[in-house]
Amino acid sequence: MVESDNLRYTKIALNNGSGAIPALGFGTLIPDPVATRTATRAALEAGFRQLDASERYRNEKEVGEAIQEVFQAGAIRREDVFIATKLWNNNHRPERVKPAFEASLQKLQLDYVDLYLIHTPFAFRPGDEQDPRDANGDVIYDKGVTLLETWGALERLVDEGRCKAIGLSDVSLDQTKAIFEAGRIKPAVVHVESHPYLPQWELLDYCRTNGIVLQAFAALGHSSEPKLLDDPVIAAIAERVTKTPAQVLLAWAIQRGTALLTTSKTPNRIKENFEVSALPQDAVREISDGIKSRVRFNTVVETGVPGFIPREKRV
Template sequence: MTTSDSLRYTRIPTHQSGTIPAVGFGTLIPDPLVTRRATKAALEAGFRHLDCAERYRNEEAVGDALREAFKAGTLQRKDLFVTTKLWNTNHRPERVRPAFDGSRRRLQLDEIDCYIIHTPFAFQPGDEQDPRDEHGRVIYDSGVTLAETWGALERLVDEGHCKSIGLSDITLDKLREIVSIARIRPAMVQVESHPYLPEWDLLDFCREHGIVLQAFAALGHAMKPNVLADPVITAIAERLHRTPAQIALAWALQRGTAFLTTSTNSRRIQENFDISALPDDAMREMRDQITTNIRFNTVVKTGVPGFILRAG
């Protein structure tokens, strides 16, 4: 891991894409107009890694914000790392390229820096993103394997416009399976990770294979128990005159992960970018004294992201 100027500009090397900006802005924001404003605020704050997804249904709004920044000359495409994701209903190989091209069109970008399989679970193919049976149960697709979907992503890299590929909501066992058969290894995996779910074993595996581990819900996504109210974190924050969020995000970078943070508040967006290194004793305290262990999102068991509303 290398830093330039300060912690907030950390870039993590990967076997496939050179380096990836570790500080990322997530665009899981329901309202398109708010998405556009928040994306603009994130770019102005200094974020250079944007995380998007077909499932968020707001790629057009992100694309509009990018086009505005490019047109104004405040941002160059080469300085930006954009990730977007293949949704569960498009796992069949013949659906992968159309889904990828659809995301590129909506984002108004010729190239995607990293295209990620949103979850390892294939849903019934079709236009309904959340297919359910008459009992409200998800309709899965047993006609395709994750390895077949991965092969289709590898062909996207071969054909151009897709610089690297990755996985999200993946367990260590599933990641091992893909790495063992992959012709092109994942450049990045995106998983829930925060001080209450550090995923040390997964992080060690990723380091061994040149894969970036990117933490989503890096601040706990305001779930209970509240990560940002943890007494170890709040004590460090008070001692260092920083916010608990800044402590948790600095911890994420210094232990070797990238992270995503999402907000619609311009002040908080700036605050989440303005992070600086923690002293060694604070890093030790967080590793040794935080004992709570909890996963907030059950997506790794179902393929249904817990932070995305079904309606809309």
């Protein structure tokens, strides 16, 4: 196996002509603000050129500070980094989209983002509360807005030039089709949980056919049980090609044609996760065809409530 190749630098062209997204991306879902800043900077210094943020993570300010520190150091320019953030559920009403977008830009200290995603297809009660609940603790949804209406507000952001591409997150194949068919601007990226236990082949085929990039989050299983990193097929391949299980999983994701996100707070692990190289094709097929387990680690697609983010503490 060739140890030094260009797999880690793979880019996937976007269907709207705005450029290409680096396949290997760093996710900023890190609860601790100080760790967010340190990890984001470490990711850029390790070589990551795609960053994924969200207003729901409540750390866009720290991500922005880390980005600006790196840019000001002079080795990496803004145009070298593909930066995405996301609209949260309480801001789905069209009149709330632009203010939410502007707030994200301000926290990130950016003039534009490369990609803006609707974080989930679920609209929550509009307001300042990200996780509105009734007296029984149930989510308060907003029945007064459709996903297509929210999409229209994102299209207008593209028209204004401060958002290069738009996309969907935590959606089903049917929801993706509905927006693709009805939208004036087509989704450039669909961001969903995907890994060998949840390969999303049907959605990936649809995305490939229509020039949409499928971006996989939880590409390493998010440390959830059953542990993907401990899967015997992955472990055996890792030993065979002298790579870590994480590097095997990340290489598989890129070689099957998806973009992906990986997250860590540890600089050495961040560097390791960037040092991916191509797997032999038989290993790629072994993962795709040989792993039969089917597990979804994040139930956000059922409720709009993120499975990897703790509930807000009520005062």
